[in-house]
Amino acid sequence: MTQLNKLISSLQSIEIITDPPQVAKLSQDYHTFSPVLVPKLEGKVGDIVVRPANQQEVIAVAAACAKHKIPLTVRGAGTGNYGQCVPLHGGVILDMTKMHNIHWVKPGVARVEPGVKLVAIDKKARDIGWEIRMAPSTYRTATIGGFIAGGSGGIGSIQYGLLGDRGNLLGLQVVTLEDEPRVIELRGDDVQKVNHAWGINGIITEIEIPLGPAYPWAEVIVTFDDFMAAAKFGQALGNADGMMKKLIAVFASPISQYFHPLQQYIPEGTHPVLLMLAEPNLESLPGLVKQYGGKITYEKPANDKGANLGEFTWNHTTLHARTVDTSITYLQSMFPADTSLELVEHMYHHFGDEVMMHLEFIRVNGRVTPGALQLVRYSTEERLNEIIRYHEAKGVFIANPHTYIIEDGGRKIIDPEQLKFKEMVDPYGLMNPGKSKVLQCQISH
Ligand SMILES: Cc1cc2nc3c(=O)[nH]c(=O)nc-3n(C[C@H](O)[C@H](O)[C@H](O)COP(=O)(O)OP(=O)(O)OC[C@H]3O[C@@H](n4cnc5c(N)ncnc54)[C@H](O)[C@@H]3O)c2cc1C
Known part of the structure; x- marks a missing residue:
């Protein structure tokens, strides 16, 4: 019995997808905007997709991956642009979209699960006169977990700055990939250990974000x-x-x-x-x-009907251009x-x-x-x-969008605090392996 089969049989109660075309589909993102990335990521697919419904199930998957040394790549809606959630070494794709609870929304702050779509949080916040501070132009499809782990800013950044700016993320809960996974809550400046870390620093299971006053x-x-x-x-x-x-x-x-x-x-x-x-x-x-x-x-x-201008801006501009001319790519x-x-x-x-x-x-x-x-x-x-x-x-x-290596894109060097945290939460180097220059993994196949 392979390590993967042992992992599958230990996760009987959790939804698992093994159908190869579906697994291949859920291994993709929008790196196709880059003619440089397409050949480099061709054929990179996971072995299975696991769809946890709650934190307990995430913990069970994390423990199984650590035990059998199977790589794990977390996925939200898969709208990232740099192959961020394309697995380079196969293994488990952890699809977070079933975890879409909004725990609570209060004036100025919301606590949510990572798989909830940005549009859904915004709608709920607007019910009490607040709104999300910023969103990518993929606001209708992208998840909050994917935005925090992979995005940078967007519509709203003219007012509130970028996602990585102090104050734009209040709290995070992550599950570690240790033999006995822990749940760690990060607050204050500590949230930066996971912010924009491409899912290499723990599985985000809860997020607390600040809200802004809602305007028409x-x-x-x-x-x-x-x-x-x-x-x-x-x-x-x-x-x-x-x-x-x-x-x-x-x-x-x-x-x-x-x-x-x-x-x-x-x-x-x-x-x-x-x-x-x-x-x-x-x-x-x-x-x-x-x-x-x-x-x-x-x-x-x-609130009037008509074109949604946001969906012509940010990287939707590139999407519209490529619909007409696929030779067009972009810079950031x-x-x-x-x-x-x-x-x-x-x-x-x-x-x-x-x-x-x-x-x-x-x-x-x-x-x-x-x-x-x-x-x-x-x-x-x-x-x-x-x-x-x-x-x-x-x-x-x-911020070079034509690379799947974190340091070669926007970050240039990996934050030493992120690296220290990585060593603690992912001691076997199984999380989204291959996306950072400095990290090695201990994978079994
Ligand atoms: C047309 C188009 C327009 C875009 N416009 C913008 C824009 O305006 N601004 C912007 O910032 N981005 C933009 N993007 C990129 C992308 O849509 C956003 O960053 C989006 O927020 C990603 O969310 P997702 O759910 O699709 O994440 P995914 O692509 O699924 O994942 C992104 C990264 O997050 C990690 N991840 C996901 N969930 C978790 C979790 N629970 N725990 C740990 N790691 C996790 C993944 O492993 C991956 O590394 C655009 C993309 C497209 C195709």
């Missing part, structure tokens, strides 16, 4: 004849502290050609800015738009905080149509800063790396 969010499109006028309008709106906003996304022409449902609102050759703005602030918008020479072409009051960048946007202007002109500018304004250390998910017309990996190196040499931070 209007959605607006403003178009500009000049790209830099659009970008400077975005920066000025970001800096306007009296205006509550959730989203400021700026797109260089011709990106909007990929936004089919919005084309009637974006004249060809213009550069659109997509906004989510608190409805009471709508009245203050036309003055600023006029100052930068823009035109409001679409306005949707909160952070420009230095500089209200003149000189470096944005330089890159816009320097790369022209090869690197199409897509800005997402966010708050970084208290300053409104242009993040970017530029669309790249891919030719070769060498050219892509050249583009990345050019940005870095000029002072633009690149």
